[in-house]
Amino acid sequence: MGPLDSFLPYLLNRAGARIAASFSEEVRSLGATLQMWRVLAALRDRDGRRMGDLSETTSIEVSTLTRLVDAMEQKGLVTRHRDAGDARAVMLHVTAAGRRLTERLLPIAERYEAVALAGFSAAETKTLKAALRRLYGNMEGLER
Amino acid sequence: MGPLDSFLPYLLNRAGARIAASFSEEVRSLGATLQMWRVLAALRDRDGRRMGDLSETTSIEVSTLTRLVDAMEQKGLVTRHRDAGDARAVMLHVTAAGRRLTERLLPIAERYEAVALAGFSAAETKTLKAALRRLYGNMEGLER
DNA sequence: TCGATTTATTTGTAAATGCAAATAACGAGG
DNA sequence: CCTCGTTATTTGCATTTACAAATAAATCGA
Numbered sequence: 435m436g437p438l439d440s441f442l443p444y445l446l447n448r449a450g451a452r453i454a455a456s457f458s459e460e461v462r463s464l465g466a467t468l469q470m471w472r473v474l475a476a477l478r479d480r481d482g483r484r485m486g487d488l489s490e491t492t493s494i495e496v497s498t499l500t501r502l503v504d505a506m507e508q509k510g511l512v513t514r515h516r517d518a519g520d521a522r523a524v525m526l527h528v529t530a531a532g533r534r535l536t537e538r539l540l541p542i543a544e545r546y547e548a549v550a551l552a553g554f555s556a557a558e559t560k561t562l563k564a565a566l567r568r569l570y571g572n573m574e575g576l577e578r
Numbered sequence: 579m580g581p582l583d584s585f586l587p588y589l590l591n592r593a594g595a596r597i598a599a600s601f602s603e604e605v606r607s608l609g610a611t612l613q614m615w616r617v618l619a620a621l622r623d624r625d626g627r628r629m630g631d632l633s634e635t636t637s638i639e640v641s642t643l644t645r646l647v648d649a650m651e652q653k654g655l656v657t658r659h660r661d662a663g664d665a666r667a668v669m670l671h672v673t674a675a676g677r678r679l680t681e682r683l684l685p686i687a688e689r690y691e692a693v694a695l696a697g698f699s700a701a702e703t704k705t706l707k708a709a710l711r712r713l714y715g716n717m718e719g720l721e722r
Numbered sequence: 723t724c725g726a727t728t729t730a731t732t733t734g735t736a737a738a739t740g741c742a743a744a745t746a747a748c749g750a751g752g
Numbered sequence: 753c754c755t756c757g758t759t760a761t762t763t764g765c766a767t768t769t770a771c772a773a774a775t776a777a778a779t780c781g782a
Contacts, residue, residue: 438623445710446594451637452717453587479582493595522760565706566589573596666730666777
């Protein structure tokens with residue numbers, strides 16, 4: 435126990451890394467990746483989002499997202515459509531196959547959530563999530 | 579605000595990503611990277627650690643760490659030494675230049691911590707950090 | 723002590739990532 | 753209704769990353 439594990443970014447990173455590593459491994463057999471799940475989950479919330487919007491909400495760089503979406507399109511999970519109103523923008527839509535995959539990933543995500551939060555009371559969980567949102571908000575504007 | 583931002587891994591990831599992005603950008607001018615800071619911080623806690631040990635505590639893959647340490651060695655920040663007792667193991671030691679860089683990075687890290695936790699009481703901060711450690715512990719064994 | 727197994731690190735190689743430049747379309751001002 | 757600056761996305765390219773194989777040394781057991 436040194437000062438290292440008193441640093442918040444460190445604690446945040448290692449917790450996130452562990453969950454990400456486990457989840458990634460588990461969903462590999464479904465032909466999915468963690469990043470794909472993030473995109474699918476974002477589209478599950480609201481379908482027909484722009485690339486930039488998705489980049490913002492998933493924290494995936496736009497150029498990385500472009501190539502990820504290429505792969506997802508190849509797999510038939512999503513389709514690109516030019517925005518009717520603004521021809522610069524691309525709208526992403528989930529396909530039926532994409533929705534089916536999402537429905538298979540969802541219970542896995544929920545299970546991981548349960549494992550990560552084992553022993554946490556509902557109130558503790560709520561407090562933690564609120565703190566993480568607040569923290570995210572505090573870093574606003576400092577983003578590159 | 580959809581269910582997406584009720585998922586803990588999502589909240590964890592985006593908060594971590596924001597801090598990481600800002601910090602990375604800021605330390606670039608010092609010739610450092612976030613990963614280098616993680617290694618230096620780990621060595622600040624305890625010098626002369628093994629590669630595997632460092633990999634574990636920094637959440638950086640060993641093969642990635644090898645190449646990162648190559649770069650840090652080139653920059654004269656650290657040195658590799660074979661362990662006298664076990665010739666398979668490599669012990670990493672910080673150099674004087676590495677220590678100087680560490681001392682310059684430390685206040686930056688502290689500032690980021692302060693910004694991230696702006697508005698948090700000491701008790702809230704403590705609770706959050708404890709929760710993150712607990713969460714990390716909960717994922718133990720599920721690691722690949 | 724020899725051989726087999728395990729452990730620690732590095733290296734090979736392919737995929738993921740991120741920055742910067744390129745492309746394309748919008749919108750404001752003259 | 754052009755031209756200029758801005759915005760959205762993609763592409764080029766160099767770096768980072770990760771998995772798997774290779775290397776090397778320790779340990780265990782016959």
